[in-house]
Amino acid sequence: MSQTTSSSSTPLLHDWFEIMDSTTPERVLDMITDDFQLSILFSKGNSQAAEFQGDRAGLVAYLEQREVSVLTHHLLAGSRVDDSELALGETRRDGAFEASFNASAQLDPASGRVRRLLICRTPQVQFTD
Secondary structure, three states: OEEOOOOOOOHHHHHHHHHHOOOOHHHHHHHEEEEEEEEEEEEEEOOEEEEEEEOHHHHHHHHHHOOOOOEEEEEEEEEEEOOEEEEEEEEEEOOEEEEEEEEEEEEOOOOOOEEEEEEEEEOOOOOOO
16 A cells, blocks of 8 residues: 555544555454444446444455455545544555545453544546646
């Protein structure tokens, strides 16, 4: 994963996307709590969108449909507020912009693992030139 923001501002999301960009993205399953919930709203533009939601099984379903090691995530800005990390980034295919995304992760304070994950993605808005 490449980034323009400090990984120290969103260390968990930094690690999450680094793993997602690897050849073994299923390792993110080790980063979630037993009561994990997610929603990933994935737009391809032109009113084509899919939502992946649920618990661990929902994350597994999302991982199974992904193109492994094809897209790279680039964090542009991020912040941690209490037990939540928030990030703005973009995905790139072969170095070219594909989509912008926002990611919000609520962390379990005791374990540091992800309890809630919300990611929204669209190719319709680009934050970099």
